[in-house]
Amino acid sequence: MSLTLSNRPHPKADFPIFDPAGPNAGIAYLDSGASAQKPKSVIEAVSAFYATGYANIHRGVYKLSANATDAYEGVRAQVARFINAASDQEIIFVRGATEGLNLIAATWGRAHLKAGDAVLISALEHHANIIPWQILRDQMGVELRIAGLAADGGIDRADFTAKLADGKVKLASFTHIANATGAVLPVADLIAEAKAAGAIVSVDGCQAVPHRPVDVQALGCDFYTFSGHKIYGPTGIGILYGRLPVLETMPPYQTGGDMVATVRFEATEFLDPPQRFEAGTPDIAGVIGLGAAIDYIQSLGWAWIEAHEKSLLAHGTAVLSKIPGLTLLPAGSERSGIFSFTVEGVHPHDLGTILDHHNVAIRAGSHCAQPLLNEFGLTATARASLGLYNETEDLDRLAEAVMAAQRMFAPKQRA
Structure with a gap:
C-alpha cells in the first residue's frame, strides 16, 4: 500500500x-x-519550448528572444524562491552539481586560498567534492583534511571539530546527504561550527533537494549545489547558489559571450553575478524543464x-x-x-x-x-x-x- x-x-x-x-x-x-x-509536465515543457518558443536569450530585441529571456530569468527567480535565496542574483545556472563544485574550486579557491591553507571535507563525499580540492592541493599546496566516518555511518563530529581547531581551514565542503548510503549529515550544525572557525562553507545538496525543503538562508551556507536531473528535471542543468557578497569576490569561471559589460583589446569588464559565471549560450530548454520540475514538486x-x-x-x-x-x-x-x-x-x-x-x-x-x-x-x-x-x-x-x-x-x- x-x-x-x-x-x-x-x-x-x-x-x-x-x-x-x-x-x-x-x-x-x-x-x-x-x-x-x-514527469509528463517536464517533458511537455521542454518539447513546447523547442517547438514554439525557441530563441537565444539576452541578445535579441525581437519578441521570440524576449519571451525566451523572460522565461529563462523567470526560472532563476523561481529557484531563488525554492531554496529561499536572498536574491535571484545568487542563483547560477551550471551543467550540474559537478560543475558547480568545480566552479567554486576554480574561482573562489584560486582567488582566496594559498599554500598552507586547508580545505576540510568529510569521508562521505562524492568524487565531485573530493577531486577539485585534490587538484588545488597538488597545484597550490593547499592542505586537504578529511573529517572521518563515525561508527554509525555518519560524520565523526569530534574529528570535524578537531580539524577546525587550528584556524587554518578556509573552506569546509561537505554533502547534505551521502549519495552512497543515504546518511543525513547535521548540516546546520556543521555550517555553524565551520563558520565560527572562520571558514567559508559549501554544501553538496544533490541528494537532499529531491527529498526535503532546503532553506539556504536558514542553513547559513555560502554555497549550495544541486542537479536538475535528480529533481525530475532534464540532464545538463544544475544550480550553484552563492551568497552575493562571496560571489562578488570571485573571478569568472569561463569567458566568452553574455558575461561581459565591455570588451576591448586592452581590457575586458565583466558583468556582475550571476551573469559573470554564465558564458556562452546556456541550456535554455534545460532551465525551462527545471522550472517545470520545481512546479511539479510543489504541486505535490x-x-x-x-x-x-x-x-x-x-x-x-x-x-x-x-x-x-x-x-x-x-x-x-x-x-x-x-x-x-x-x-x-x-x-x-x-x-x-x-x-x-x-x-x-x-x-x-x-x-x-x-x-x-x-x-x-x-x-x-x-x-x-x-x-x-x-x-x-x-x-x-x-x-x-x-x-x-x-x-x-x-x-x-x-x-
Missing part, C-alpha cells in the same frame, strides 16, 4: 516511462539517486513527499532486514531515500544483472564514492534509491528478486 494524494492518482501515473502499456511496463525503478525519471507538496518517503523507508528497511545474508550499510542517525547493501555470496554487479531480469532497476558499484566504501572495507555495493513515484510494491519486488539471486548462487548439493 502507498500513501495517497487527495483528488489525484498516485504520482507514478504522471511519469510516461511507467505507462503500463509501454515498453517499460512493470519496472520497479529504484535508481533515482543516480537520476530521476521525468513537501508534506506528502516527506511522509511518503518515510513510509517507504520504513517498509524497505523491514523487508530487506529480514533477508538472511543481506547487510545494510549504516547511515548514521538518519537515512534518506537510499538503501546501500551487500548480499553474502553475490557480487553487487551480478546482483544488479539478476535484478534487471526481474525488471528491478538498481545501481551496483562504488557510486562515485570509492573512499567512503573503502572505509567499510568494500569496493562495491548494491544501491536502491527512492523517488516520489515509488510504491511499497517496488520494495517487495526488490526483496523477492534479491532472494531469487541468492537461490541462484546457493551452493549446489551433491546427489
